Amino acid sequence: MEGSEGDVTVSLVNHRVDLPEEPDADLQNEESFQHGDKTSYNNVPEPDLGFESLDYDPIFNLVFENSRKDLQSRQLYGYTGLTLAKWSITILIGILVGLVAYLIEMCQEFLLTRKKELTQRIMVNGLMLSFIGFASFSVLLVLVACCLVLFWAPSAGGGGVTLVMAYLNGTDIPEFFQFKTLVTKIIGSICTISSGLMLGQEGPMVHIGAAIASLMTWIHGALPTRKKTQPSHLRRCCKPWQAKALPFDLYSDKDRREFISAGTAAGLAAAFGAPIGGVLYSLEEASSFWSRKVMWRSLICCTFATMVLALVNSWEFSTSLPGSMSFREVQPVFIVRDLPLFLVTSALTSILGVVINSAHAWLAHMRPSSSYKVLRIIEACFVTLISVTVMFVLPLCFGQCMEVPAQKTPSGSTMDRHYWFRYTCPAPNTTAGVHYYNDLATLFFSLPRQNMQELYGMHGDAETEFSIRSLGIHSLSALVLFILAYGIATPGGVFMPAMLVGASFGGFLGRIFQRLLPSAHVQPGLHALVGTAAMLGGFLRASISLVVITVEGFGGVDFILPLIVAIVVSNWVAYHFHDAGAYEADLERIDLMSSNVVCFHEVVTVAEVLKVLQTRRHNGFPVLRHTHSDTSNGGGKFVGLILRHQLLLLLEERAFVEIDPQVLLHTQKYAWENNFSTNMQFLDHAMRIYHHFHYPHHRYLSSRPEALADLGVDEIVGAVNSSNSKPGNVSDDINTTADAPKKVLALDLRPFMNRAPITVRRECSAQRVYIIFRTLGLRHLCVTDSHNKVIGIITRKDIAMAQKQGRLSKDKRFQHW
Ligand code: ATP
Ligand code: MG
Incomplete structure (x- = not known):
């Protein structure tokens, strides 16, 4: 085994996969590969863009599959109550959206009408006075809205439609669907549209609908027998494990997306009083993913929203029609x-x-x-003042x-x-009935x-x-x-x-x-x-x-x-x-992908995982397997994809195995199949983790290296070091202590990795990649060659970049990066 020690080193460092320009580079310069671990990390800091992606793509791993079997056995005559729960939530979302739309509509109507009346009344005392009164009230309203947004819930600013689109397409926007954002959006919209600014409530209603939908899935998640420790938007990191603990699995990004699509539709439907229009809008503009199920959910949601709006409207003014855009009295003739x-x-x-x-x-x-918050506030007030002056x-x-x-004066509708x-203008001539x-x-x-x-x-x-x-x-x-x-x-x-x-x-x-x-x-x-x-x-x-x-x-x-x-x-x-x-x-073939993909072996040492997580911010890593026929060091066959949050969870759970470096090498290099059955113990471990799943998971969602600190990394490193004589350099250790083999801590990724990720071949056109990305809501797309070796990886950011540079058709859904 002497000659293969070098390969152990290889396994312990970051695996750089060959550049596409030089596909066989790794075959020739093994040297550079072995000692290249310090330099192979591309140390250019990745820009912190503030957004990460959602996992809409299902993770087909062993844990998930096993938990499915378990779930089936727990059903009550095949019924889990999931369908009922989902439809109840859909209806609830519709009702709430309708009520909020009514609230906004009423406040706007009340404030604007009163303002108009007051202006008219004060005008007796001088136009200037009414102008000052009107302007200061408007500025006050805008100030309230502005301060709420800038100091409390920044993601409530603007219309929010593009951000909803981005979310539905798979971009996770921090705080976008939180309760405080919802409250700010509602109050802020009322203030803004009542101030006389040229802005409306339809865009905000889309965001509000989506936020209500998102919060409903959260409330539902908090109700059943589960511990209420983690907010729902944090739960997504644990999807593969959740499927077992919960028959009501509404927390996965995929399920929430359905409700948010419906909420979006309901928001627009309520704003315009157009249920079918709302559904179509969600389908045409907002949602990247669509199915019959989503269509039904949206339709029911929209119908309830419009119905509730019509109902409360009919209590208030019997003549009004639902929605803010109902012009049914108008009947011109079209020729x-x-x-x-x-x-x-x-x-x-x-x-x-x-x-x-x-x-x-x-x-x-x-x-x-x-x-520059103050500047933003001054800007808003300035625009308001200009608007009022113009008015x-x-x-x-x-x-x-x-x-x-004449037909509209006497005792027309309110x-x-x-x-x-x-x-x-002159005062009304009441005797002649002229206004x-x-x-x-x-x-x-x-x-x-x-x-x-x-x-x-x-x-x-x-x-x-x-x-x-x-x-x-x-x-x-x-x-x-x-x-x-x-x-x-x-x-x-x-x-x-x-x-x-x-x-x-x-x-x-x-x-x-x-x-x-x-x-x-x-x-x-x-x-x-x-x-x-x-x-x-x-x-x-x-x-x-x-x-x-x-x-x-x-x-x-x-x-x-x-x-x-x-x-x-x-x-x-x-x-x-x-x-x-x-x-x-x-139409041209464009290279969107990043080469130099950071990959893992199926069984990796903890030291390597730590090192990669500390130095790289990527959220997904291809998992490779070497086979007998595979003589290259750099690239094994692509067998799966492991996500960063899964690795973090495994680290926190210390789901380690102590393994002889030689065995590790063997596992990585050749004898994967033989070892597989023994490694099923990890699956048990996974199940255990899965049942005790109640930590504050937000750190998993951050790809920042600091997020590792909370996991007790030092402790892990200590454990690794104590099992090796020389701290920090595992490879040397293996070389020098070959006579008294120490065990190294390793992670077996096989039960956890997604075994069915989507891949494309390099020959695929960029436009096609874009379509795959958009319709499937992907996060990572691995590019493989004809030998199933990873030659590149494409993420949302790469697509957004290509769009920004005008190499791909522009899409608002990818705008937020
Ligand atoms: P996200 O941030 O969307 O949650 P991510 O962090 O995995 O996902 P990006 O932040 O989009 O991915 O990646 C930034 C750049 O790094 C992209 O150009 C992407 O192609 C590249 N990249 C992503 N994963 C890897 C990897 N495992 N190895 C090398 N490069 C990668
Ligand atoms: Mg990233």
């Missing part, structure tokens, strides 16, 4: 000959959408980073006083009475939903309701205010403001067409509707879900044709402005 003009409206409006995107990207560089000054200079349309805003309003002020001060309802209702040949000038000024100034507000620290979404800008601009175009082509009987209301859809298409690039949301809002399919035209045209226009040519590169 096919209008279609050519709709094309023009769609194209022009979608250009505004492109403008928003470009301006947002440009402004993002100028905004202070979130580490007051523009109507004063350009607004027109008009008569409230909404109508509150809608028309007099501002500086006046400032059209521009009305557009600025009212709820976006009411504005859109009125805009869609625009018809007739005369210029009633809103003048051309006011519509033009409103759409452009709202666009600027929206761009300014889109990106400040407070919670707030982009759907509703974009829709409002689109509606107002579409209405503006409609009025122009009406004037230019008097004989065409243009209905500006329909152009407003087309503008809304085109704006969303051009700006957010959504398609079918958008049509359905709008159609559900209208309660009829009469307008489906113009809407589809708008969506198609706007997507097409935006495509030509934004990403024409970006996909060409996808």
Whole structure:
């Protein structure tokens, strides 16, 4: 065995797998491999990007398989109650989302309406005074939202839709679904949208729905007979073991993803009063993974959310309809000959959408980073002040006083009475029953939903309701205010403001067409509707879900044709402005992968594991096996994947085996099959760990080397050293004490490693890799050659990088890295 001692060394150091450029390098320079352990670690510190990935890919290891057998034997006539539990949770999520949507909606309506009334009342004492009152109240609201976000729950800022998408695609965002984030999001959204900023609650509702879903799975997990020690988002690290202890396994990333998909759908459904639109949105935009089951879950969840919303709404105002976008009273007539003009409206409006995107990207560089909290607060207050100033000054200079349309004045619905805003116009002439309003002020001060309802209702040949000038000024100034507000620290979404800008601009175009082509009987209301859809298409690039949301809002399919035209045209226009040519590169074969993969043998010494974990931050390591025919040192056959948290757990549990270095070598090098049965003792060990699973696991989730400190690493190292004479250098030890063989501590990874990870061959195209990654929600994808040797590894970060460099089609889901 003398000659193979060198190989022991090899087994104890990090295994660098050959570079793709020089596939046989390891065969030639064994020397460099043996002594290269100090240098083979690429000591360039990996950037701390703050995000890690989720494990959506199931881990098929022996522990899991055994626990499945055990689980089956424990079922009560084949029934575990899991299905019932899941459906109850789904319904509960729907109900809660509906209630929260109602709360936000009511608060917004109450605050905005009261503010409008108060402004009008104070105006008697001077315009300046009402401006100061309005502005200070708005700034106060924004301050509350801003401080909550910046000092308490930073991940509650913004709309949150892209982060939900990123989560559903497999990026774990710290604190994103915690209770404090949810609370901040709810309060912050109410404050933000009530302040008069051009932001809406639909984006936040998506985040809120997802967070409620996530918290529900957690509450459920806390209820059954289990110990309540670890919060659910920490539990995921122990998935392979959990399947046995719990018949209700809702804590795995995979199960939570289902609920979060449903919660996302419910959030949007409640915001728009569009259950099917919500499901389609989740399918089309948010979720990377979709199945019939998720579809059903989402549909039920959405239905309950909308139903609850409708129910509580009907207690309050009998006329109101569920959701913030319900325009069912509006009934313009659609005629096919209008279609050519709709094309023009769609194209022009979608250009505004492109403008928003470009301006947002440009402004993002100028905004202070979130580490400068004070600057962020000043920015938000500044934007609020600008918005309020614009709201007051523009109507004063350009607004027109008009008569409230007769059929809407007398004792119209609650909404109508509150809608028309007099501002500086003459007092109502009560004897003649004439009320006046400032059209521009009305557009600025009212709820976006009411504005859109009125805009869609625009018809007739005369210029009633809103003048051309006011519509033009409103759409452009709202666009600027929206761009300014889109990106400040407070919670707030982009759907509703974009829709409002689109509606107002579409209405503006409609009025122009009406004037230019008097004989065409243009209905500006329909152009407003087309503008809304085109704006969303051009700006957010959504398609079918958008049509359905709008159609559900209208309660009829009469307008489906113009809407589809708008969506198609706007997507097409935006495509030509934004990403024409970006996909060409996808056809080429691109090397996304990292070579120099850090791998482990099936049986590894503790010292080696420690060393790798201390020096590298990777979360997944391929496991290799050498066979008789395998003469190379660097790469054995790829047999599995072990995750960092599993290694940490094994270390903490001291799931070690004392093994003779020679046996270890033998195991690693040749005789794997023979040793296998004896190593089943580790499986028992795994089972034991599995039953006593109650530690604070957050440290497992951090790939930082410091996370190891809490595990009592010193103690482990001490144990290793005490079994070897020379501390810190196991290989020397083996060489020098060959006559009195000491045992080394080793870990057997075989029962724990994922034995069925997804791999690709190097010839696979980058676009295909991207599709595999996205649809399966992968974390690590090993690249193997025709001999099943690992030649590279691809992670989410590699894909995100390639997208950033424009080598792959862009996807918001991979944006957050
Ligand atoms: P995540 O951070 O998503 O939870 P991870 O930490 O395993 O997963 P990344 O942080 O994405 O992986 O990896 C950063 C870089 O390191 C990527 O370029 C990736 O290809 C590379 N990499 C990942 N795992 C290994 C490994 N075992 N050996 C060598 N390089 C790796
Ligand atoms: Mg990482």
